Amino acid sequence: MxxxxxxxxxxxxxxxxxxxxxxxxxxxxxxxxxxxxxxxxxxxxxxxxxxxxxxxxxxxxxxxxxxxxxxxxxxxxxxxxxxxxxxxxxxxxxxxxxxxxxxxLRWDVEQDLSDVMGDILAHRVVRAGENLAHWHNETLNNLSRALTEYLTEEQPVLAKPTDMRTFANEVSGLQDQVSRLELRVEGLINKSL
Incomplete structure (x- = not known):
């Protein structure tokens, strides 16, 4: 079946x-x-x-x-x-x-519908379906943006992308400073020996 x-x-x-x-x-x-x-x-x-x-x-x-x-x-x-x-x-x-x-492979929905209900009505039904799909996608995008904004601004559960980049840059800078400090300490140890 x-x-x-x-x-x-x-x-x-x-x-x-x-x-x-x-x-x-x-x-x-x-x-x-x-x-x-x-x-x-x-x-x-x-x-x-x-x-x-x-x-x-x-x-x-x-x-x-x-x-x-x-x-x-x-x-x-x-x-x-x-x-x-x-x-x-x-x-x-x-x-x-x-x-x-x-x-x-594409399904020509409009052609199949026109065989049943005529060309004009089939065209309008397909356009209405496309508009509905577009509206649905826009609504999901808007909801996603609003939820992201709420979770980053109103109830900061998520970190903002700019804050994450700043944090990553600070961690990278700290790693560089630690590496330089290690080299200086090794140099001082080698001088004292």
Whole structure:
């Protein structure tokens, strides 16, 4: 059941992106396993058309892509660094090809909605969704800044970055002074001997 829930939308996106299917066609017959421990474990086999199908549980895995759960939000917002943190075992060339396709595969939500509700309404729904996402990000950024300011200014639980730099510079200067003092003491000891 989980396989069909994941594979149907993936194939839908692949059908909308012929370049991705063309890149997958030479990999026909290869199996990739996607793991998000402990939540998700899905094996797919590449079809000659460039689409994917559920692989049997006994099939070998050409590539295993392990995604830690903490990476999922970053992958959803297409954080480039998150893709580099996905572990690939087995056929690394095949696994890297899948990652590159995944990075560039896009779902044309507006096109799918326009088939159901018309072009104008679909366009407005997508724009409203984008505006909502933008508002959400701005709200989180503002809340983060306000919380940081509160914890550094109002209730000083955290140190201010400028105070930390000053402290680090003072520690470094103190280390230099101690080193010079050690050299002087050694020089005085050597003179008295």
């Amino acid at each position: 989980l396989a069909s829930v994941a594979i149907v939308p993936l194939n839908h996106m692949l059908r909308g992106e012929s370049w991705a299917r063309k890149r997958l066609q030479p990999c026909a017959g290869k199996t990739a396993r996607f793991r998000v421990p402990p939540f998700f474990d899905l094996a797919v086999i590449i079809q000659p058309t460039g689409e994917v199908a559920a692989a049997s549980t006994v099939a070998g895995n050409d590539a295993i892509l392990t995604i830690m759960p903490a990476l999922l939000p970053r992958l959803l917002v297409r954080d480039e660094a998150a893709y580099r943190e996905i572990r690939i075992s087995g056929d690394s060339v095949f696994g890297q090809e899948i990652l590159e396709i995944g990075q560039n």
